[in-house]
Amino acid sequence: MIYTVTLNPSIDYVISLDEMKVGLVNRLKTSSKFPGGKGINVSRILNELNVSNTALGFLGGFTGKFVNDALTRLNVQTDFVEIKEDTRINVKIHAQQETELNALGPNIDDAELASFIDKFNQIGNGDVVVFSGSIPANLPQNLYDQIIKKIKANGAQLAVDTTGQGLLDTLENNPIVIKPNNHELGELFHTEVTTDADIEKYAKKLIEMGAQNVMISMAGEGGMLVSKDRVLRSFAPKGKVLNSVGAGDSMLAGFVGEFNQSHDLEKAFKKGLACGSATAFSLDIATNKKIDEIFNEIDVFEK
Structure with a gap:
């Protein structure tokens, strides 16, 4: 089973x-x-790919009920902790430019947090936990570390899509894949990444630090996948970008869903690219039909 973590969901x-x-x-x-929410987006794409998964996190109030009901209608399996405060609402404005107004989110009390952490006692061999997004300021900043130690002890694996020191701190646990974009990759090493050679150089440093695979999203320039022995590259398919929200989450979902089933690195990278592009070309998270269409347009080559 694949589990996704969304610590601060939203409408x-x-x-x-x-x-x-x-x-x-x-x-x-x-x-x-x-x-x-980033983990929710991953779950929605996994569902489109018919990959079994469960969405974990915190939901509360009438807004949390909306989120849970909407996911139920989409046949996404959920196991959220119910909290006292309301789930946040984020506003995405599509006008001359794309603008986002993101709320801080609710406070989580000690009992709610303990209930959430307890859920990971049942996750073990054969399972993968996808950690998406940063840890909200009102939660312990070592929360991912607590959970990762628990699931690793039980034999589960992890995939990570976060930034900065939070990402670096997960590398000693050998995540299956991490997914920085090219700008985030540069920020990890306090430099500017401008060329494919730069991306490959710094991605290999992350491999040396413990990541099994580093998948870099490059917006309109496509993406690159770096592992210990291989470097794969692909350029973005043609299409009109309608919505950038969730494209990176979709890319991660496509990779994790396919790799967990087939362990085919090239096919997983291609599926990730297809999912990310399909969402970028859609008003909402991509459908399986759209993903399949774009999958056939993508060319992956070895560097």
């Missing part, structure tokens, strides 16, 4: 208008509400 309220005029009344062209 994503996505609105569109031709022009955003600050200080004036604006009339929307469209508005939609989606269950949001």
